[in-house]
Structure formats: structure tokens, C-alpha cells
Amino acid sequence: xxxxxxxxxxxxxxxxxxxxxxxxxxxxxxxxxxxxxxxxxxxxxxxxxxxxxxxxxxxxxxxxxxxxxxxxxxxxxxxxxxxxxxxxxxxxxxxxxxxxxxxxxxxxxxxxxxxxxxxxxxxxxxxxxxxxxxxxxxxxxxxxxxxxxxxxxxxxxxxxxxxxxxxxxxxxxxxxxxxxxxxxxxxxxxxxxxxxxxxxxxxxxxxxxxxxxxxxxxxxxxxxxxxxxxxxxxxxxxxxxxxxxxxxxxxxxxxxxxxxxxxxxxxxxxxxxxxxxxxxxxxxxxxxxxxxxxxxxxxxxxxxxxxxxxxxxxxxxxxxxxxxxxxxxxxxxxxxxxxx
Amino acid sequence: xxxxxxxxxxxxxxxxxxxxxxxxxxxxxxxxxxxxxxxxxxxxxxxxxxxxxxxxxxxxxxxxxxxxxxxxxxxxxxxxxxxxxxxxxxxxxxxxxxxxxxxxxxxxxxxxxxxxxxxxxxxxxxxxxxxxxxxxxxxxxxxxxxxxxxxxxxxxxxxxxxxxxxxxxxxxxxxxxxxxxxxxxxxxxxxxxxxxxxxxxxxxxxxxxxxxxxxxxxxxxxxxxxxxxxxxxxxxxxxxxxxxxxxxxxxxxxxxxxxxxxxxxxxxxxxxxxxxxxxxxxxxxxxxxxxxxxxxxxxxxxxxxxxxxxxxxxxxxxxxxxxxxxxxxxxxxxxxxxxx
DNA sequence: CTGTTAGCGCATTCAA
DNA sequence: TTGAATGCGCTAACAG
Numbered sequence: 001x002x003x004x005x006x007x008x009x010x011x012x013x014x015x016x017x018x019x020x021x022x023x024x025x026x027x028x029x030x031x032x033x034x035x036x037x038x039x040x041x042x043x044x045x046x047x048x049x050x051x052x053x054x055x056x057x058x059x060x061x062x063x064x065x066x067x068x069x070x071x072x073x074x075x076x077x078x079x080x081x082x083x084x085x086x087x088x089x090x091x092x093x094x095x096x097x098x099x100x101x102x103x104x105x106x107x108x109x110x111x112x113x114x115x116x117x118x119x120x121x122x123x124x125x126x127x128x129x130x131x132x133x134x135x136x137x138x139x140x141x142x143x144x145x146x147x148x149x150x151x152x153x154x155x156x157x158x159x160x161x162x163x164x165x166x167x168x169x170x171x172x173x174x175x176x177x178x179x180x181x182x183x184x185x186x187x188x189x190x191x192x193x194x195x196x197x198x199x200x201x202x203x204x205x206x207x208x209x210x211x212x213x214x215x216x217x218x219x220x221x222x223x224x225x226x227x228x229x230x231x232x233x234x235x236x237x238x239x240x241x242x243x244x245x246x247x248x249x250x251x252x253x254x255x256x257x258x259x260x261x262x263x264x265x266x267x268x269x270x271x272x273x274x275x276x277x278x279x280x281x282x283x284x285x286x287x288x289x290x291x292x293x294x295x296x297x298x299x300x301x302x303x304x305x306x307x308x309x310x311x312x313x314x315x316x317x318x319x320x321x322x323x324x325x326x327x328x329x330x331x332x333x334x335x336x337x338x339x340x
Numbered sequence: 341x342x343x344x345x346x347x348x349x350x351x352x353x354x355x356x357x358x359x360x361x362x363x364x365x366x367x368x369x370x371x372x373x374x375x376x377x378x379x380x381x382x383x384x385x386x387x388x389x390x391x392x393x394x395x396x397x398x399x400x401x402x403x404x405x406x407x408x409x410x411x412x413x414x415x416x417x418x419x420x421x422x423x424x425x426x427x428x429x430x431x432x433x434x435x436x437x438x439x440x441x442x443x444x445x446x447x448x449x450x451x452x453x454x455x456x457x458x459x460x461x462x463x464x465x466x467x468x469x470x471x472x473x474x475x476x477x478x479x480x481x482x483x484x485x486x487x488x489x490x491x492x493x494x495x496x497x498x499x500x501x502x503x504x505x506x507x508x509x510x511x512x513x514x515x516x517x518x519x520x521x522x523x524x525x526x527x528x529x530x531x532x533x534x535x536x537x538x539x540x541x542x543x544x545x546x547x548x549x550x551x552x553x554x555x556x557x558x559x560x561x562x563x564x565x566x567x568x569x570x571x572x573x574x575x576x577x578x579x580x581x582x583x584x585x586x587x588x589x590x591x592x593x594x595x596x597x598x599x600x601x602x603x604x605x606x607x608x609x610x611x612x613x614x615x616x617x618x619x620x621x622x623x624x625x626x627x628x629x630x631x632x633x634x635x636x637x638x639x640x641x642x643x644x645x646x647x648x649x650x651x652x653x654x655x656x657x658x659x660x661x662x663x664x665x666x667x668x669x670x671x672x673x674x675x676x677x678x679x680x
Numbered sequence: 681c682t683g684t685t686a687g688c689g690c691a692t693t694c695a696a
Numbered sequence: 697t698t699g700a701a702t703g704c705g706c707t708a709a710c711a712g
Contacts, residue, residue: 026698059689107445260627357706368684406690
């Protein structure tokens with residue numbers, strides 16, 4: 001069966017060659033009109049563009065990418081889009097990369113039965129020009145695979161010594177210590193912890209708990225919550241603390257949504273915030289300042305992380321920056337609001 | 341320069357042919373081990389798998405997709421990942437499609453200077469096996485482009501007569517009427533509206549306002565908010581209503597985040613909810629039942645939408661279902677909580 | 681169960 | 697400024 005018969009039924013049927021035939025030029029001229037228009041005379045361009053519109057041509061980037069080894073695709077791995085904390089980072093990253101001509105697609109990860117290695121392989125099989133990790137990669141195999149390739153990788157919302165490639169964010173260990181210290185500075189000597197037990201969260205928790213103990217603060221209880229984070233779980237965990245009958249004067253929450261749930265549990269029991277129990281969270285999600293009481297929380301420069309990640313990507317992709325040379329620690333800051 | 345020299349520096353350098361050479365078989369045998377293992381003897385499979393591990397081969401789906409016309413890729417268009425309402429839908433859809441061997445990637449849309457048509461073209465250029473739209477497509481060109489192709493398309497969170505292909509969700513017009521009627525049923529005769537002015541929101545708003553007026557209810561004020569939706573904007577809008585000195589007894593909000601902001605504005609002014617002002621929202625976001633007061637809202641079966649969308653996709657992709665034959669209206673229901 | 685041949689749609693390289 | 701030849705890495709179709 002020759003091309004053309006049955007053509008409405010096929011998959012990606014209209015090709016660059018069809019455009020070339022319609023416009024009366026060679027295929028490579030069409031390619032140039034799309035990728036490098038300056039090299040084609042204005043009149044020819046118009047002919048070609050008319051032909052493209054006429055037959056409804058849409059480029060096939062599988063074919064283009066195959067031969068050029070460039071996909072103009074950036075894949076961002078996120079644990080789940082329910083994680084509000086990454087929204088601004090991703091928004092900004094996407095805008096910057098779009099402007100530079102890259103398509104950004106998000107891949108939700110690690111909530112199913114695929115291993116990290118398999119997930120990274122699946123991502124790599126699309127041959128993206130770059131990969132952004134918002135979530136830490138613990139599998140040795142998966143890290144080795146990424147190290148063995150040239151695909152630029154930016155890890156965001158993290159900062160540590162030996163990144164796969166580029167990294168921009170903050171140290172979770174430093175943050176854990178700072179959360180503990182903020183409670184101590186407010187004068188609390190009996191503190192509870194409510195923590196979502198994901199990988200980075202555990203880092204913060206360990207650092208936080210250790211710092212409290214080192215400073216002689218009593219840790220009355222550690223409530224661990226399985227991801228995904230939710231307000232309801234925060235509420236339940238706070239209820240536990242209340243029911244334990246050894247209510248601390250301060251509670252550190254691993255996440256603002258947890259804090260929100262904790263506030264609602266305390267309200268329901270008629271316990272005053274912050275006079276009877278003070279709360280400190282993390283993330284400064286968009287409405288943290290707008291609920292009542294407004295949430296005291298540690299804020300990171302989510303938007304800046306996205307912007308800088310995009311700069312790092314472009315440096316690696318287009319400015320010849322070497323692997324492993326781009327690292328930035330942006331830190332964090334305490335927003336002292338009504339719950340503390 | 342022959343392949344192999346400098347091989348660590350190349351892009352997707354290890355090929356299926358390399359695996360074949362290492363394992364001492366033909367390329368097609370390697371391909372079969374990966375795509376159709378039953379057709380290969382167990383012993384050969386092991387040889388091949390060992391070779392794959394040895395040289396760190398990762399398949400190139402650009403090449404595979406190019407020849408097979410199958411990408412095993414589903415692209416989901418979302419307005420922004422900040423839209424919490426789609427989370428459950430996408431989560432479920434992703435799980436189902438992953439289990440069926442498809443990769444689901446999300447594309448954030450329409451917050452930049454690209455037209456709908458260009459965005460759809462960019463998506464199609466990756467040759468996904470299917471496309472999911474969580475956001476309505478108004479551009480005639482963009483719709484025509486999708487109609488002209490065979491790529492299955494499922495529109496979710498919507499229901500109307502003439503979908504591009506498959507559709508599962510609910511009617512925004514019906515919902516607008518139902519929101520109005522819920523206020524009327526509670527006995528309110530003076531109602532304010534706070535609405536995020538996106539495309540579907542406008543449909544709901546028009547239907548809602550018309551129904552109120554038809555029933556002789558006074559619409560004291562319509563506050564329109566530009567997307568993206570945020571709690572802060574909801575608070576501001578409610579503050580306007582308060583300052584206008586013609587405070588209604590009921591306020592219908594286009595979104596639960598708006599309701600949350602409205603509650604906080606009312607609290608700040610010492611106005612009791614719901615006795616002085618009642619609030620009804622839409623979306624039933626995850627914490628709607630867990631904040632205080634809990635939010636009265638219209639709920640849609642977000643999870644079911646995802647599950648059914650996946651079924652529709654698989655029916656179109658693998659079960660020969662015809663374009664335009666899959667349509668489902670799941671409706672919505674009122675969750676009468678503490679703000680009304 | 682395994683291999684051979686051919687070509688998917690496009691951009692690179694060189695030539696005109 | 698435009699074109700011809702070539703091959704990217706892989707799988708469909710057929711043969712053995």
C-alpha cells in the first residue's frame with residue numbers, strides 16, 4: 001500500500017517530504033524554514049509556510065531528535081503534583097526554559113511499584129536534553145546511570161557535596177537545626193514533632209531532633225506520617241499528642257499542611273495557639289500567611305530555585321558549562337507569624 | 341571517528357546494535373527481548389540481558405517510536421500544577437496508564453505567550469499515543485488540528501455534546517445552576533459571587549447568575565478574579581464585599597481556595613460564618629473538610645474521572661473503540677458542611 | 681526460535 | 697540560497 005491511500009487513518013502521516021512536494025522545494029529547505037529560517041529566502045519561506053498550513057503538517061520530533069541528537073525536551077521529575085512546595089519552582093523553570101525554546105514535561109514518580117532505576121531508564125529512553133530532579137535519588141544504580149551519561153541533571157531543593165551534576169537549593173540538615181533553634185529561641189523546653197517521613201524529611205527530622213536533645217530540650221513525642229502529606233493526617237497526629245496527656249508547649253511540623261491540620265485539632269480541643277501550644281512549619285505554601293492564625297514557617301526561595309535551575313540548565317546545554325561545576329546554596333528564612 | 345572512541349562523551353551512544361554484538365546475537369533478537377520476550381528462548385534472553393547490563397544500554401524510544409508509530413506516551417495538558425482540583429484525577433489516570441505500560445507526562449499550558457494551536461502542535465510533535473485535556477480548548481484551529489488526527493483525545497472535567505473525541509466529567513452549566521439553587525434552598529435572597537474568571541468558570545458563573553436572577557434573588561455583587569486562583573485573592577474579594585456596605589447573606593465562590601480566603605476575611609472583620617454570611621464553594625479540595633469551619637462545597641468524582649479517562653484511553657488505544665463514541669456525565673454532589 | 685532486509689522522518693555534511 | 701546523499705537507532709515483515 002503506497003503512502004497517500006488511507007492517509008487520514010495513519011498516525012503521523014503528513015511528512016516534511018509532503019510539504020516539500022506541495023511547495024515545490026526539497027525537503028531540506030522545509031527543514032531550514034522550520035529550524036534555521038535565516039538561511040532561506042523570504043519568498044521561499046512563504047511558499048513553504050503556505051504548504052505547511054495547507055496540508056496540516058506537524059513536525060515529527062522523534063525523527064528530528066533521532067538524527068540531531070537534540071530533543072528540546074526537559075523532563076522534570078516530581079514526587080507528585082500534590083506537592084505544593086514545588087509549584088513556584090516548576091512554574092518559573094518552565095517559563096524560563098520555554099522562552100529558550102525547550103518544552104518542559106513533568107513526570108510523577110515513586111508512587112508506584114517501579115524502581116528508581118526503571119523510572120530513570122524510562123525518562124532517559126525519551127532522550128531529553130536535560131533532567132531536573134525535585135526529589136532525591138537514593139538508588140545507587142539510578143545515580144550511577146545518570147552519572148554515566150552526559151545528559152545535564154539539575155537537582156533542586158537540595159544542597160550537598162557530591163551532586164550528580166548541578167544542584168541548587170538548601171541543606172536539609174541545616175534546616176532541621178534551624179527549626180529546632182527557632183523553637184528554643186521562643187523559650188520552649190518541651191517540644192513535640194510531627195513529621196512526614198519522606199526521604200528528605202527524615203534528614204531534617206534527624207537534625208532537628210538531635211539539636212533539640214543537644215540543647216537539653218525534652219522531645220515529648222515524635223509522630224511520623226506516611227506520605228503523601230495531608231491536612232487530615234496532620235490533624236490526626238496532633239490529636240495523638242493531645243490525647244497523650246503530655247502536651248508540649250511547642251510543636252514542629254515538617255510541612256505547612258501538617259501545621260494547618262494541627263491548628264484545626266488544637267482549635268477543636270479548645271487549646272489556644274500559640275499561647276498554650278506554638279507551631280512552626282516548613283514550606284510557606286501560598287496560603288500560609290492568609291489563614292487564621294497565619295502559619296509560622298520556614299520559607300525557601302522556591303521561585304529563585306526555579307530561575308537558577310533554568311540558568312544552570314542553559315549554561316550546561318548552550319554555554320559549555322562542565323558537569324559538576326554548578327552548585328548554589330540559597331538557604332532559607334524564618335517567617336515568624338501567628339502560630340509561634 | 342568510529343563509534344566507540346570517545347564513547348563516554350556522546351549523547352545516547354550505546355545502541356541496540358552494541359548489545360547485539362556483545363551478546364553475539366542479531367539486533368532484532370535484542371529488540372524482541374525488550375518488547376516481546378516470549379518469542380525468545382530463555383537462555384538467549386539471559387545472554388542479552390547480561391549484555392544490556394554490562395554496557396549500560398538504555399533503549400532509544402525516539403528510534404523505536406519512529407519506526408513502530410507507537411510511543412507508549414500519554415501527554416496530559418494541565419493549566420498549571422497549582423490547580424489542586426485535578427490532582428486525584430491525574431494521580432489515578434497515571435497509575436492506570438502506567439500499569440498498562442504507558443508513560444504519562446504532564447504539560448503545563450496557557451500561562452505564557454504561546455497560542456493554544458502552537459501548544460497542541462508542540463505536544464503532537466512528540467507523537468504521543470494519546471492526549472488528555474484537563475483544560476478546555478477554545479481555539480478553533482487547535483480543535484481542528486486534533487480532529488484531523490487520529491491521536492485519541494480525552495477531555496476530562498467537562499461534558500458537552502460535541503467533544504473532540506472522548507469526554508468524561510460533568511456539565512459546568514448544570515453545576516452553576518446547582519450552586520445557585522443550593523443557596524436558594526438555604527433561604528438566601530441576597531447573594532454575592534466571587535469568581536475566578538477562567539474559561540469554564542465563566543460558564544458556571546453565567547449559569548449561576550442567571551438562575552439566581554430568574555428566581556428573583558438579588559445579586560449584590562460579582563467579584564471577578566484573574567487566574568491563577570489563590571487564597572489571598574479570595575480574601576481580598578471578600579473584603580470588597582464587606583467594604584461595599586451591602587453585605588449579602590450568602591456568597592458563592594467559584595473555588596474552595598476562594599472560600600478559604602473569604603472565611604479569613606470574614607473572621608478578620610468579626611462577621612460570623614455561616615449565621616451572618618454563608619459560603620458555598622466548589623472543588624472539595626483535600627482539606628476542605630479539615631479546616632475550621634469546614635467548607636461547604638460541590639464535589640465531583642475527581643478520582644473516578646481519572647479512572648474512567650484511563651479506561652477510555654485504553655479502549656481507544658487497544659480495544660478498537662471508535663473516535664467520538666465514549667462519553668460519560670458523572671455529575672456532582674453538594675457537601676453541606678459548616679460554612680453554609 | 682532467530683536472522684535479513686528495508687525504511688520510518690528527519691538533519692547533517694558536503695556540493696552546487 | 698538550495699539540493700543530494702547518507703544514516704540516526706530501531707522494528708515490521710518476511711524468511712529460514
